[in-house]
Amino acid sequence: MIDKSKYTPMMQQYLTIKENYKDSFVFFRLGDFYELFFEDALLASKELEIALTGREAGAPERVPMCGVPHHAADNYINRLIEKGYKVAVCEQVEDPATAKGVVRREVVRMLTPGTVMTQGALNEKENNFIVSVVSLAEHFGIAYSDLSTGENFAMLCAKQNQALMAEIISLGAKELIIGREVDAAIFDSLKALKTLVISYEDETQIPVEYQHLVAELQDTRLYPAFGRLIHYLVRTQKNSLGHMQSVSVNKNEDYLRIDYNSRRNLELTETIRSKSRQGSLLWLLDKSKTAMGSRLLKQWIERPSISEQIITERLDVVESFISNYMLKEELKQLLNEVYDLERLCGRIAFGNANARDLLQLNRSLTQLPQIKSLLSQLPMASLQAQLDRIVDCSNITNLLDQAIVDNPPLSIKEGGIIKDGYDAQLDEYRYIVNHGKEWILALEAQEREKSGIKSLKIKYNKVFGYYIEISKANLHLVTDELGYQRKQTLVNAERFITEELKEKENLILNAEEKSIQLEYELFANIRNAVKEEIPKIQQIAKVLAYFDVLQAFATVSEENQYVRP
Structure with missing residues (x-):
């Protein structure tokens, strides 16, 4: 047990979060990086082949640490998932600029072999099933889902270890959810499946908001297995599962049961020798x-x-x-x-x-x-x-035709997504951004004429924003009537601002920021409309x-x- 008191407040925060995710890598957000500490860092540095460093954290010894850039995190997470690990993504959930003390952080999503949603981690031609098992009086109840597609299935299986194993193998399951009622002999058999990640969930009651998914199930013996599965998904995903579909029942009398050896020898979905799809019946058809x-x-x-x-x-x-x-x-x-x-x-x-x-x-x-x-x-x-x-x-296609540009960027937070003409306020912001330079040139010409200073220039830098620059030789032409406010004195020139110039600056600089923010909000609204x-x-x-x-x-x-x- 680690003594948290000897560490800095931020490291104490990490250790508290890690206590709830002992079987997972915790990707802990620090600025532009996700950092891993202690045992997570030691193991991740080997598995991901990244540099292991250390961090001062209040204790006499440096804490082992490694990290990955946040924009490249999916690639590293996918590699860990492929190796059978789980990842808890811990984000900053308040603005560091306004936070008092340590920035509040929370785990916002769990990624496991059976719940991964990223495209790079999924085979488009195969389901990615996560399976739940409940031990009943005379059967095993089995429920399985593909979170990426929303498909749900349930079945009963003879209460025999080999029968259960055969069903799990036939599904190509990536992750199995069990509870304490599954006895040791079955657990040992399941652990023998090296490609299967085992997770735990004891709750088997179906939450009220998901009971409609089993409304057509006549056999209530299937409920606990699906209840266990849906509880695990809700707990790990921390997201609405509104895309989950009604549970379909696989009845033994409806399909041909094929044992593991027959399935393997028939090379239904992969060949015996190379374990590849090519050469199998599936590949042929x-x-x-x-x-x-x-x-x-x-x-x-x-x-x-x-x-x-x-x-x-x-x-x-x-x-x-x-x-x-x-x-x-x-x-x-x-x-x-x-x-x-x-x-x-x-x-x-x-x-x-x-x-x-x-x-x-x-x-x-x-x-x-x-x-x-x-x-x-x-x-x-x-x-x-x-x-x-x-x-x-047509309601969906019409909306998307009107709203989304033909070649949008990958990011949804940098603008360039929404078509001109879709939203009047966005069009106004864009006009200001696109014509800001023209406005400044027109104002420059106007001030030259008013002041009589032909060399007057309006310039910009990040410190002062927009300003009027007048050479020392022409300072005598600057009168109170012009309304110039002195901003900075240089060796050969003076810099001024005016109320009108500051108004233009605020419009131009704020318009781009507001444009990008409004585009994101519009896109989110469109996506929510499609979600319905x-x-x-x-x-x-x-x-x-x-x-x-x-x-x-x-x-x-x-x-x-x-x-x-």
Whole structure:
């Protein structure tokens, strides 16, 4: 136990925060850097191959320390996540300029292998599942989610260690949430899965605000596992999970169960020798044009349906695509313009989406009328229910067309995002910024004429702002009527200001700052407006993924001369 009293107040603050995140690296914000201390620093410096230094912190010995620039932190965090570590991001939550004493800091988000949302850490063709297990009287309750897409699933599993292990392995889970009721034998089996990070959560009651996600679940035995999962996600993400979708139930009688050895030997999703996707059944069949389609195909392969009705419906669509070759090819071209709607929704829900993400969303939704029109030409009345779920999104596309520039920057806090004409106040600020130099030149000409001093100049520096400079030879022409206020005396000149010049300066210098701040606020409002439409977009994404997989089947069938069974 570290004696906190011998350290500086800031280090005491760090140690207090670290006590609550003992199993995680704490990225502690200090100015433009995230710093790590003590054991975190020793381990992170090795794992990230960064310099280990030390910091004076009140104790006789220097505290081990290493750090990374805040603007590059995602890259370092992703590397730790890939190695199976957890990261708690601790930010300054008050302005250092106005803080009294130590700046207040809080952990604002937790990043773990099962909850990571950053694009660089995710495989677009695979789900990133986090799994929760609850030990029931006669079964294991299992719930699993992909936080990046908002998908939720639940199932019951036979109360046998091997059966539980097989289910977890089949999901390719990155993180497992368990509680104290899971006995030691099961825990030891789970720990043997080296690629799996184990976390803990004892609460199993579903919070009231998330009970609507299980409203259609008839088997209440599935509730505790989902309750445990949602509690863990709420606790670690410290964010609204408004994009989470209703829980789907995987029933054993609905799909073919494949044990681990059979799955491995059949090389369903990866080859035995190289563990690579190339050469597997998934690799052969995946002619999907969207990331959603690729992920859905992987789910179908890992849990093949044994419902004759579902299989027949899929084959009917595949046959229709083969019979309508030009329609299928046109559909493929349109789907090729559709981005990952599910993960875009996740980033929008978490407030992480930038302007380029919204442009990708807009470009994707713009394809919908043509996609729906094409699919409606397939001679299958049974598809109407699916097509009805591709609803009108013109309110979203119209908003984004009007608001977001065609080539926005990555940052959302430096301006250059919102189109001219979208907001009158923003346009006014921009006019002031863009025409400020013209105003100064016009004022300079005006003052020359008023004073009769042809060499009068208006200049600018960061110390004084804008000022009028008059040479010593012309000082006799400066009269009280001009209203000049002496600011500085130089060897060869005098510097003055006027009320009008200061007004212009305030307008010009404040306009740029206000413009950038207003743009950020406008963008946040637009993003929030789109956030309200997430359920609609997620519904559409599922339909597009469904047809994308089936056109992939049709394409593979044509290429390899497969026939309907």
